[in-house]
Amino acid sequence: MLIMYSPRRSSGFMISGVSYKNQDYPKIKYNAKKLLLARGNMKAAEYLDKIPFRICDALSNGFDVELYVLSADVPLELYEELRINADKTEFERIAEVISEIGLYISYIGVELELSSPDYDSRDNGLRERHISKLVYGYIGVSGGYLGDFSYRTHHQFYLDLDLDINPNNLPGTTRERFMQILRTSPPGVQAEILKGVLDRYPVGSSDIRTQEKFNEIIGWVNELLSKGAVSLPTLQISSVIVSTALADASELISSRGAVSGVDRMHTALHGYLRAVCLQAGIEVNRDASVTELFKVVREHHPALQDLGARSEDIIKVLRALSTVIDALNPIRNRASVAHPNEELLDEPEAVLVINAIRTLLQYVDSKINNER
Numbered sequence: 001m002l003i004m005y006s007p008r009r010s011s012g013f014m015i016s017g018v019s020y021k022n023q024d025y026p027k028i029k030y031n032a033k034k035l036l037l038a039r040g041n042m043k044a045a046e047y048l049d050k051i052p053f054r055i056c057d058a059l060s061n062g063f064d065v066e067l068y069v070l071s072a073d074v075p076l077e078l079y080e081e082l083r084i085n086a087d088k089t090e091f092e093r094i095a096e097v098i099s100e101i102g103l104y105i106s107y108i109g110v111e112l113e114l115s116s117p118d119y120d121s122r123d124n125g126l127r128e129r130h131i132s133k134l135v136y137g138y139i140g141v142s143g144g145y146l147g148d149f150s151y152r153t154h155h156q157f158y159l160d161l162d163l164d165i166n167p168n169n170l171p172g173t174t175r176e177r178f179m180q181i182l183r184t185s186p187p188g189v190q191a192e193i194l195k196g197v198l199d200r201y202p203v204g205s206s207d208i209r210t211q212e213k214f215n216e217i218i219g220w221v222n223e224l225l226s227k228g229a230v231s232l233p234t235l236q237i238s239s240v241i242v243s244t245a246l247a248d249a250s251e252l253i254s255s256r257g258a259v260s261g262v263d264r265m266h267t268a269l270h271g272y273l274r275a276v277c278l279q280a281g282i283e284v285n286r287d288a289s290v291t292e293l294f295k296v297v298r299e300h301h302p303a304l305q306d307l308g309a310r311s312e313d314i315i316k317v318l319r320a321l322s323t324v325i326d327a328l329n330p331i332r333n334r335a336s337v338a339h340p341n342e343e344l345l346d347e348p349e350a351v352l353v354i355n356a357i358r359t360l361l362q363y364v365d366s367k368i369n370n371e372r
Contacts, residue, residue, distance in 0.1 A: 001071070002083055005091035005108040025055055028101060029142075035097045044090040050141050051078070051110065052175060055103070067106040070095070073113040075132040075179075082110055125187045130220055131179055134194070138213050139201055146174040147201060154178065161196045163189060186253065191224040235365050237279050241271040249354075258350035263338035265357045266290070266328055272361060273297055276368065291326045294360075298322070303368045324356050 029048060036045040053072045074082070095105040139147045149157070151167075154174045158165040158181075165185075167177040182190060194217055203214045235242065249264035273293035277284045280301050284293060298304055298318055307314040331353060332338050335345045345353065 001109040001111050002079065003107065003109045004082065004086065004088055005095050005105075007106055025053075028055070028098060028103065029053070031101055032094065032097045035100070036093060039093075041090070041093045043087070044093040047086070047090055048094050050136055051082075052141055052173070053108075055105075068103055070098070070105050070108040072110050074110050075113050075128060075136070077129050077132040078136055079110060079112045125185070125190050125224065126182060126220065128183075131182050133213075134182075134197065134217065135175060135179060138209055138217065139197060140206060140208055141175050146178050149174045149178075157196060157200070158193075161192050163192060165189075186258070187224040188253075191221045194221050194224070235272065235361065237272065237275050237365060237368060242268050242275060245271060253354070258347055258354050259345050260337055262336040262345065262350055262353050263332055265354050266332040266336075266338075269325075269328075269357045269361060273364075276301065276364065290328065291322065294322060294325050297364065301368070303370070304364075321356075321360060325360070328353065328357070 033045050033048050036042075036048065051072045051074060053070045056069045056071055057067075091108045095108055098105045135141060135146065141147075146154070151174065154167050154177065158167070165181055167174070167181060170177045170180055172180070182193060185193065198214060198217060201209055203209055203211050235246075245264045245268035249261040249268060252264060253261040270290040270293070273290060274284070274288075276282075276297055277293065282296060282300050284296055288296070304318075331345065334341055335343060336350075337344065344350075
């Protein structure tokens with residue numbers, strides 16, 4: 001624990017693990033903050049407001065007397081900010097005003113909020129430092145609660161964004177639930193949540209919500225969207241298999257990430273090329289692979305015979321795409337969740353594969369649609 005305030009000649013303490021009537025803490029905090037502001041202790045009031053303190057019973061290591069401790073679990077960025085820059089006299093003032101109200105605070109400390117290893121190792125989405133900056137530096141936290149969110153409005157926030165997320169299924173305060181949802185969401189969902197935050201909390205709606213921070217978050221949104229898969233147009237030619245596979249892939253990509261959608265996207269492409277051949281009356285072997293089907297469509301479908309300007313170069317591109325399609329089979333069989341493979345694609349490579357398939361679907365379908 002990082003000790004921010006302790007009495008002189010203290011012999012230390014141990015938190016008993018029992019929280020002191022924390023249902024009363026919002027009232028204690030509200031009045032303590034008013035006192036601090038009235039006395040010109042602006043920084044102390046700011047710390048009291050943004051650090052999610054709780055009041056705990058404690059036992060002294062030196063004397064068998066009852067003590068109360070103000071403690072909080074904070075993310076890495078805030079922990080380091082307090083360790084390096086905080087003036088501990090501000091926390092002494094916090095202890096004094098709360099004690100003046102009637103509850104004697106003997107110690108104030110913060111502990112590092114531990115996260116699972118995969119939170120900081122993700123290369124495809126927000127890192128822990130981004131989430132902390134958003135929560136503490138832009139939205140704002142008061143007593144563990146996020147901005148002006150209640151449990152009800154926090155749930156409604158995701159409904160308004162058309163996201164199938166129910167924070168009430170998670171434990172903790174609105175802050176804890178919000179951070180957990182951001183950590184575990186794929187990049188596209190993270191981007192939508194960030195845009196929702198900026199709509200709900202525009203620049204100037206609080207002193208901490210500056211244009212500079214707003215612009216930084218917009219940068220995160222753009223980066224997240226650049227890592228997502230390209231949008232898929234409505235296909236003119238389809239089948240039950242294609243429609244089902246695309247719906248499954250969309251759901252899996254949104255909820256679990258791109259690697260979970262690779263198998264279903266491969267199935268969608270295979271089924272789509274077979275449907276194209278059937279619609280055009282092109283005979284193909286019943287067991288034709290996706291590579292064979294693409295070759296047949298490229299060489300025999302009427303819509304792909306006129307490739308417009310620079311047709312020779314476009315033919316080279318299509319031949320290169322044939323090589324890409326040929327590589328999809330071993331990827332699907334040996335590095336996706338189609339089979340119990342021990343090694344799976346990393347998220348950026350899975351996004352690459354999905355984007356390649358979607359680009360092929362979009363190109364062939366648009367050529368056929370334009371030819372009609």
